[in-house]
Amino acid sequence: MKVQGNKLKEKLVTLKRVCKVTKGRRYFSFTALVVKGNKKGLVGFGVGKAKEPQNAIKKAGDKAEKRLVKISLKRGTIPHEQKAKHGSTYIFLYPASEGTGIIAGGVVRIVLELVGVKNIFSKLNGSSNPNNCIRAVILALTKIRNAYTISKERGISIKKIFEV
Template identity: 45%
Template sequence: MAKAKGKEKKSREKESDFQERVVQIRRVTKVVKGGKKLSFRAIVVVGNEKGQVGVGVGKASDVIGAVKKGVADGKKHLIEVPLTKANSIPHPSTASGGGAKVMMRPAAPGTGVIAGGAVRTVLELAGVKNILAKQLGSGNPLNNARAAVSALSGLRTLSDVAQERDIPVEKLYGV
């Protein structure tokens, strides 16, 4: 019985490794035959600050239920982010989601996370410490968060590119 409790504790610790931050909670209504039905939509960013991050959306009749559903959705849509030794991204990247466009550039150590809104939350929970980012177009938090995740998922390291091309990493430098 003691072993079973130990396993449960480890699995809980593994799950609690992820942090979750609520980006937005919005009250939404649906017009039905008897009047208006009130519910809540929560946009949640989930990440472990070690290169894994995801954005989730949850809808429920109460705020707590919406946040729980958003966390579950975010964990389903996790992506891996390649980080450099300086906790930055390997190369500049842009992506769009809906009407939002996000531009990201790597930065030198000590720069910090220079980004705003939902993009900042996504980058912090991904574990990026030095980056320059800009939101262009729409200010919608959901579209900006999805655009940020899309930009991060498109990143590739030198070793990834060398492996795809079946050449050694040294050859990429042109030596």
Template identity: 50%
Template sequence: MKRNKLRSTEVELKDKLVALNRVTKVTKGGRTFSFSAIVVVGDENGIVGHGLGKAKEVVEAISKGVDDAKKNLVRVPIINGTVPHFQLGKFSGARVMLKPASHGTGVIAGGSMRAVLESAGITDILAKSQGSSNPHNVVKATFDALENLRDAVSVAKDRGVNLNKVFNG
């Protein structure tokens, strides 16, 4: 499925830190610490992206992650605050399941999935992370599921059907 790549200059994005990892390199001179940050950005209106930043300082790692996330933006179809249909996503050992929910349910999802879904602007969803709990893989599996979502308009366009004829008789 093709990705709906967007430019970050089109929208105002909010960032969320998903995971921060401290990495220690032991050398002859002692220990050297560096940080890696997984960041999700989104406009909470159907546009979301993820990125990874690595640096010697926490703040610098986060800002690098935000810059990387702005390069990986995708558009997600949202209908009445939820996803249009059931969808499975997979990346490496992580598998995720997204299921539409009625209004008022809220975001029923764990850690890294919750950050992605809230940044996308989804307010009601039932989600389950299966397999690996590695935040990198869970975020990428969630994006796999979100990228494969299709709304009625895009399906009708692919099939060459006019929705006005279908609904208006």
């Protein structure tokens, strides 16, 4: 999904030097993990590998741009609670009232800031591997549904959803 007009912000999450050892010598390369978002509901991540760090970061950024997903937000937070699992990483996201801020740590905070969330609680259990954390957070955010999508799925009007 190419973004027209909206500038994407890019954050480097990790940059690692990796080594392949063969009989003859060691081959060094770099692995970069990058998250991109426009702070208005679009976010994506990418992993790039290259012999130079700058090239790895550029490759990761290009992949992140190709994997952008749209997230539905409601007044700076998420519409409802959500949980997701990727590998052995469990993420729990809870909507928060105005003025709470982003209660999250590390990689989860980076993703939520680039999505554009202003108030949220989060809890991360299990593995804190950055790659799995990012995948779990984006999975949880993509599973969020707003009233419009629910009404469309059920084939009823939005007014009928809010009737008691």
